[in-house]
Every structure is written in C-alpha cells, then in structure tokens.
Amino acid sequence: VVLVIGANGQLGSVLTESLKEKFGSLNVIASDLKSREDYIGNFEIIDATNIERIEEVVIQYKVTQIYHLAAILSAKGEETPLQTWNINMQTLFNVLEISRKNNIEKVFFPSSIAVFGEGAPLDNTPNNAYLDPATVYGISKAAGENWAQYYFMRYGLDVRSIRYPGVIGYQSLPGGGTTDYAVDIYHKVVLNEKFSCFLKEDATLPMIFMEDAIRATLELMDAPKEDIKLRTSYNISGISFSPAEVVAEIRKLYPDFKVTYAPDFRQEIASRWPNSIDDSAASKDWGWKPKFDLESITETMIQKLKEKYKTGSKNQE
Numbered sequence: 001v002v003l004v005i006g007a008n009g010q011l012g013s014v015l016t017e018s019l020k021e022k023f024g025s026l027n028v029i030a031s032d033l034k035s036r037e038d039y040i041g042n043f044e045i046i047d048a049t050n051i052e053r054i055e056e057v058v059i060q061y062k063v064t065q066i067y068h069l070a071a072i073l074s075a076k077g078e079e080t081p082l083q084t085w086n087i088n089m090q091t092l093f094n095v096l097e098i099s100r101k102n103n104i105e106k107v108f109f110p111s112s113i114a115v116f117g118e119g120a121p122l123d124n125t126p127n128n129a130y131l132d133p134a135t136v137y138g139i140s141k142a143a144g145e146n147w148a149q150y151y152f153m154r155y156g157l158d159v160r161s162i163r164y165p166g167v168i169g170y171q172s173l174p175g176g177g178t179t180d181y182a183v184d185i186y187h188k189v190v191l192n193e194k195f196s197c198f199l200k201e202d203a204t205l206p207m208i209f210m211e212d213a214i215r216a217t218l219e220l221m222d223a224p225k226e227d228i229k230l231r232t233s234y235n236i237s238g239i240s241f242s243p244a245e246v247v248a249e250i251r252k253l254y255p256d257f258k259v260t261y262a263p264d265f266r267q268e269i270a271s272r273w274p275n276s277i278d279d280s281a282a283s284k285d286w287g288w289k290p291k292f293d294l295e296s297i298t299e300t301m302i303q304k305l306k307e308k309y310k311t312g313s314k315n316q317e
C-alpha cells in the first residue's frame with residue numbers, strides 16, 4: 001500500500017494516478033492539506049508537519065511505501081524563508097521517522113536541480129558537483145538528500161531520490177516555482193493570450209516532460225535495491241531550453257504568438273541554476289533515458305490543453 005503526501009500538487013496529482021494504475025486504486029492513499037472533490041479513491045487529509053496524523057494513516061492502511069511530494073517551491077519559498085525551511089524539513093523528518101519506526105519498505109523523496117548554485121559548473125552539471133544552493137528551497141533539498149542518505153546508512157531505510165528539472169505537464173498547474181513559466185506559456189498560447197515571461201529570454205534551464213518525470217520516478221522505485229548506488233539523489237535530465245527557444249518552437253505552430261519579457265526576482269534564482277544536467281549515474285545504475293524533446297513537448301502540450309479548455313467550456317455551458 002502506497003501513501004502519497006502532497007497528492008494535490010503539480011507532480012503529486014499525476015504521480016498518484018500512475019501509482020493507481022500500477023498498484024490498483026485500493027492500494028494507493030492520496031493525501032494533502034485539502035481534500036479534492038474530483039478525486040476517485042482513498043483520500044486522507046494530512047498536514048505532514050503533524051507526525052501523529054501521518055502515522056495514524058500509515059497504521060490504518062498498513063502503508064508499505066511513502067512518496068513524500070509536499071514542499072514549498074523555490075520562488076514561493078523566498079517569501080518566508082524560515083517557514084519554508086521548517087515546513088520542508090519537518091515534513092521530511094516526519095516521513096523518515098515514521099518510515100523507520102513502521103518498517104516502511106521504500107520511501108521516495110524528490111530533490112531538485114535547485115540544489116546547485118554558483119559553485120557548480122553550469123553546463124552538464126555532474127551528479128557530485130559542489131552544492132551551494134541560494135534559495136531556501138534548494139538548501140532544504142540539499143539537506144534533505146543528506147538526511148535521506150543518513151537514514152539509509154544508519155537505519156537501512158530504503159529512501160530513493162531524484163533531482164528533478166523543471167516539470168512541464170498539461171495535467172496540472174505548478175505553484176510557486178521558478179520553472180513555472182514553461183507551463184504557463186502553453187496555457188496562454190491555447191487561450192490566445194499574450195505571454196509576459198518572468199525570466200530573461202536566454203535563461204536556459206533543464207526541463208523535463210511530465211511523462212518522463214513520472215516514468216523516471218517509477219523506474220527508480222522499481223530498480224533492484226542493490227542497483228541504487230547513490231543514496232543522496234540522482235540527477236536526471238530531459239531537455240534544456242530558454243524562453244526564447246520555447247517561443248520559437250511555439251511560433252512554428254502559432255506564428256503570431258506575442259511575448260514580452262519582464263524578468264523579476266525569479267531570474268536571479270534561475271541564473272544560479274544549471275543550464276544542463278549530466279545524468280550518467282542514473283543512466284548507468286537504473287537505465288534512465290528521457291523520451292520527449294522540445295518539439296514533442298510543444299505538440300503534446302498544445303493538443304492536450306486545447307482538448308482540456310474545450311471540454312472545460314462545454315461544461316460551463
């Protein structure tokens with residue numbers, strides 16, 4: 001039985017559906033701060049800063065795996081640094097402690113390319129590059145990775161982790177990240193609206209399509225334990241692009257698409273993150289290989305969002 005914490009989020013909501021397909025609906029427990037009306041299946045309200053509440057659900061459903069996807073992201077996190085630290089770390093400590101005490105078989109902890117800062121090479125950043133993150137979110141992920149490794153070394157807890165690039169998907173909306181523009185832009189295209197980008201046009205960042213991000217997660221969690229050589233976190237890459245490049249790709253289909261650039265504090269965050277990622281460790285240890293490039297992402301995003309908005313408006317009629 002799998003418990004997903006943060007099941008309403010950008011990644012959590014889509015991952016929960018994939019886990020339901022994989023393990024069967026009855027064997028997946030979705031949880032978040034608020035319930036979701038449209039959710040089909042087991043749903044529990046959990047505030048993950050409350051250790052008793054998580055444990056209650058773990059015991060009630062005889063949970064054997066936990067996917068801990070709740071966190072305050074990079075941009076949002078800068079509004080209240082200490083609160084972000086407290087939430088991101090307390091929820092992780094709660095999950096690790098409960099997992100240790102209740103003999104949870106596997107734990108998934110998402111990290112991010114936000115762990116990198118100015119000390120790491122910008123291009124093809126290696127897995128073991130120096131970590132000097134400049135956001136609280138990044139600091140919490142870098143610390144979290146080390147705690148994950150600590151629980152593995154000290155208690156044998158099978159915690160596994162991926163450093164996600166920016167995730168692009170049509171199924172859900174991101175909230176409070178620096179890479180959010182790459183999702184928002186597709187919504188604007190489909191709605192025939194202008195787009196104002198909060199990053200500079202040449203701000204190249206590592207990104208990954210939702211399907212690839214989910215597949216990476218499931219493949220990592222399925223890999224035999226002895227193949228997982230890295231117990232901090234694995235770099236994974238999808239593709240890399242700048243706002244100008246995604247705009248150029250979109251204009252192949254929508255030549256009149258209008259974009260302006262109004263970089264804000266998020267540009268500062270982006271400027272310290274890698275342009276591209278070396279994921280050779282993930283590819284060697286558990287066979288990671290991304291499938292989607294910018295062209296296929298753009299085509300799929302536009303097609304799926306068009307369908308979504310069409311049905312959306314029909315429902316309103």
Ligand code: VAH
Binds near residue numbers: 111112174179
């Ligand atoms: C953020 N989407 O922007 C997240 C992420 C690589 C970036 O971890 O904060």
